[in-house]
Every structure is written in structure tokens, then in C-alpha cells.
Amino acid sequence: MTAIMTAAHGEPGGPLTLIERPRPVPGPGEILIEVAAAGLNRADLAQRAGRYPPPPGASDILGLEVSGVVAAAGPGASRFKTGDRVCALLAGGGYASHVVVDEGSVLPVPESIDLVTAACFPEAMMTAWANVFDRAGLKPGETFLCHGATSGIGVMAIQMAKVYGASKIFGTAGSEDKCALARDLGADIAINYRTQDFEQVVKEAGGADVTLDMVGGDYIQKNIGAAKADGRIINIAYQNGMTATVNFGLVLMKRLSLMATTLRARPVPEKSRIRAAVEKDFWPHVASGKLRPVLDTVYSLAEAEVALAHMDKGGHSGKILLKV
Ligand SMILES: NC(=O)c1ccc[n+]([C@@H]2O[C@H](COP(=O)([O-])OP(=O)(O)OC[C@H]3O[C@@H](n4cnc5c(N)ncnc54)[C@H](OP(=O)(O)O)[C@@H]3O)[C@@H](O)[C@H]2O)c1
Known part of the structure; x- marks a missing residue:
């Protein structure tokens, strides 16, 4: 798969470059998402600067949320099937063409929402x-x-x-x-x-x-x-x-x-509880258009450096996305 990495050797603060990595394989209860877009979060700036390391077990690739299509399901993962349009909260790994995540952190993308735009919602x-x-x-x-x-x-x-x-x-x-x-x-x-x-x-x-x-x-x-x-x-x-x-x-x-509180390092079942509550109480309002995405700018994955500089400057409103 293709991913954005902090310099060629993973050093914090260095230039962001496109790299190739083996595609991750979904484990028990996980799904593999072919990423359509990754959402930027202010935490990405801190991680990139070496001040916010990923929690134990999380990917070292930047990116806390994505939208995309289910490419494969791991053993016991039953909430989604291959081809489903989804968006997900991640502990890391979003700035990439593929990412694996526990299915409990994943939301279905309503028909009314464009797949790229769906990356505005999860985090x-x-x-x-x-x-x-x-x-x-x-x-x-x-x-x-x-x-x-x-x-x-x-x-x-x-x-x-x-x-x-x-x-x-x-x-x-x-x-x-x-x-x-x-x-x-x-x-x-x-x-x-x-x-x-x-x-x-x-x-x-x-x-x-x-x-x-x-x-x-x-x-x-x-x-x-x-x-x-x-x-x-x-x-x-x-x-x-x-x-x-x-x-x-x-x-x-x-x-x-x-x-x-912080969200990123919470255990998987806790994230699943939070996702379930959002899906039950607020997701119908996303489908109906009552809760709308606020999308500032869409960059390509290769433009991650420019996109993060845009966020760092602070002139944006709502979300900045990387289209994969
Ligand atoms: N704890 C968690 O679990 C968690 C999860 C997600 C995000 N966060 C944190 O939440 C914040 C927002 O994240 P984001 O990704 O949405 O970032 P963002 O879009 O870059 O937003 C940063 C916001 O901070 C505001 N701000 C900065 N200084 C301010 C001040 N003196 N008074 C009022 N507002 C001020 C900015 O307001 P103006 O643009 O109007 O100046 C801007 O709206 C970040 O600090 C992020 O680290 C925490």
C-alpha cells in the first residue's frame, strides 16, 4: 500500500514523503478499508513534531480518521461486507491507501453523503x-x-x-x-x-x-x-x-x-461504545442532512505537507481532508 510517513526513516519533524508498505491484514474483529479520504486533526501536527507518539500497538503512520470502502473482513468481523461504504475512527494509520481497524470503530456512510466528505465526521x-x-x-x-x-x-x-x-x-x-x-x-x-x-x-x-x-x-x-x-x-x-x-x-x-479526556488511547470496547451511541443518537441526523459536514479544503495524499501547514496556520474552518 501507499502511505505518508514522517521522513524516510520515521524521524519526527522531518519532511513527509510517500512510501510503500505491505498492505495490513485484518485480524479478529477487524476490517480492511480501502481509503477514499483521511481527515486531518490538530493532533497530527503534534505527532509529526514528535510530541504525541501513537499509543502502544497503533500504526506509526499519521491519521486518526478515514472514509472508504471495505476491502476485506477479518475472522469474526460481521458488521460490514466487502464493498460497503464506511468511515472510521482510528488510533493511527489514516494517511494511507489502506488501513485496518476494529469494526466497532466504524460507521456506515449514508447514501446521501459523498464518500470523500464522509471523512469529516468520525473523530x-x-x-x-x-x-x-x-x-x-x-x-x-x-x-x-x-x-x-x-x-x-x-x-x-x-x-x-x-x-x-x-x-x-x-x-x-x-x-x-x-x-x-x-x-x-x-x-x-x-x-x-x-x-x-x-x-x-x-x-x-x-x-x-x-x-x-x-x-x-x-x-x-x-x-x-x-x-x-x-x-x-x-x-x-x-x-x-x-x-x-x-x-x-x-x-x-x-x-x-x-x-x-482524550479519545485516541481509549480501549477498543470503549471506542465501540462511543461509536454505537453516535450511530444511534446522531447518525440519523447526518443521513437526513440536519447535521452537515463543514469541509474547508481537499488535498491529495501526496500534498500532506501542504495540508498540515494549512492547518498549522489556522485559517481554516471545519475539516481539511487528504483524498487518496
Ligand atoms: N482530547 C481529545 O480526545 C481530542 C480529540 C480531538 C481533538 N482534540 C483537540 O481539540 C482541538 C481541536 O481539534 P481540531 O482537529 O478540530 O483542530 P482545529 O480545526 O485546528 O481547531 C483548533 C481551534 O482552536 C481554536 N483556538 C485556538 N486558540 C484559541 C483561543 N485563544 N480562543 C478560542 N479558540 C482558540 C481555533 O480558533 P480560531 O481558528 O477561531 O482562531 C480553532 O478553532 C485541538 O486542540 C485537538 O488537539 C482533542
Whole structure:
């Protein structure tokens, strides 16, 4: 198979080159996918720089999600048959023409969705569900603050909160155009974090029951200030810093919960549980068009270097894909 590798010798940080590898063989419960497209994730930048090694047993090739066609099924894998259109969450290996994955991490692609575009969904929807709905327990009628509202994750989290019945959705973004997109996706109040103080805006509008944060640093104290009583704040990244000076007085007085999770290293059965919940509760809305993909740019697999530089620069909204 063809794949993109970090330099010829796998050294982190080096140039990305196309390489040939033996095609993987699906093991028990796994399927082999002939990849149509791979989704880029911000974690790919960290892995490429040597700061986010793949978990034990995962492929050393970049790529946390793909869409494609089932090429073969391993022993005992029964959810899909050869030729089925699918998309999948991976622990690695997506920047390639073929990848194997446990069938529990795989979703069927509805007829209404183009196969390449389907790579926009798995990582974003499963991350949003695992954090906003499962761990932080957003309920219909509650308010939701989503930082990075037009990130690959944010565009799905906002739409999912909307269809689930959140009473008010706040989204932060770094430009007026991105704020307009956040409103278009369902944010009631879009906040340009470069010109507005989100803590002030959210507090004045009644506060947030659930906050999804990927910024960290100084946002940690401000999220606490913007939270309603019994609020839940969940971090999926700390782009502004892993450390902060925090006054926990308000955490105590407002009975807040501070949480953080990662998806990639979770055990296979746990990923299967998350996929099953997404498939049951939100996948019908993808098929109907109520939850829509936000696709920024499609590059070819050979252009992985340019695609990652595009993500690193940060001007994109929604997903960047590599077409194989
Ligand atoms: N823990 C997990 O399991 C998990 C899973 C998936 C992703 N993640 C993390 O989630 C984040 C989003 O991932 P992605 O692939 O969707 O990346 P992405 O599309 O590149 O999005 C990054 C986002 O961060 C926002 N941001 C940066 N600094 C900000 C600030 N000071 N205030 C508000 N927003 C700020 C950017 O906003 P603007 O563009 O508007 O400036 C952008 O929307 C990444 O940090 C990734 O590592 C974690």
C-alpha cells in the first residue's frame, strides 16, 4: 500500500514523503478499508513534531480518521461486507491507501453523503459525544459554551448540541467570518475572542451549563467565571498552556465539575461504545442532512505537507481532508 510517513526513516519533524508498505491484514474483529479520504486533526501536527507518539500497538503512520470502502473482513468481523461504504475512527494509520481497524470503530456512510466528505465526521462526532454528552452530560434545555466553534471538532459539537435541544449555544472564534459560520451552524451567540471578553458575554447572557474547551491556560479561570451553578467544564486540549493559576473558590461555591479526556488511547470496547451511541443518537441526523459536514479544503495524499501547514496556520474552518 501507499502511505505518508514522517521522513524516510520515521524521524519526527522531518519532511513527509510517500512510501510503500505491505498492505495490513485484518485480524479478529477487524476490517480492511480501502481509503477514499483521511481527515486531518490538530493532533497530527503534534505527532509529526514528535510530541504525541501513537499509543502502544497503533500504526506509526499519521491519521486518526478515514472514509472508504471495505476491502476485506477479518475472522469474526460481521458488521460490514466487502464493498460497503464506511468511515472510521482510528488510533493511527489514516494517511494511507489502506488501513485496518476494529469494526466497532466504524460507521456506515449514508447514501446521501459523498464518500470523500464522509471523512469529516468520525473523530469530530465521537469526540463531541464522548465529552459534551457522555462525560459532561449536556441535557436538553441546558446552555452550552463551545470554544473553537469553527474547529473540526467545534462545527460538529455546536450542531449536535442544537439538534439535542440545548437552550442557548455560545461559540468562540477568532474572526467575524468564523463567528458568522458559528451562527449559521446553530450558535445563538458567537463571540470573537480577539475583540470580546467571552467570560463577560456568557455571564451577562446567563452562563454556561456545559463548556467544551480546547484552549486551557487563562481560559481555565474564565470558564469557571462563565459557568452556571452545577456547571461542567471539560477540556480536550490546552493550546494556551497546561498550567494556570486558578482560584478554586468559585468551583466550590458554584459546585462545578472540571474534567478532561482524550479519545485516541481509549480501549477498543470503549471506542465501540462511543461509536454505537453516535450511530444511534446522531447518525440519523447526518443521513437526513440536519447535521452537515463543514469541509474547508481537499488535498491529495501526496500534498500532506501542504495540508498540515494549512492547518498549522489556522485559517481554516471545519475539516481539511487528504483524498487518496
Ligand atoms: N482530547 C481529545 O480526545 C481530542 C480529540 C480531538 C481533538 N482534540 C483537540 O481539540 C482541538 C481541536 O481539534 P481540531 O482537529 O478540530 O483542530 P482545529 O480545526 O485546528 O481547531 C483548533 C481551534 O482552536 C481554536 N483556538 C485556538 N486558540 C484559541 C483561543 N485563544 N480562543 C478560542 N479558540 C482558540 C481555533 O480558533 P480560531 O481558528 O477561531 O482562531 C480553532 O478553532 C485541538 O486542540 C485537538 O488537539 C482533542
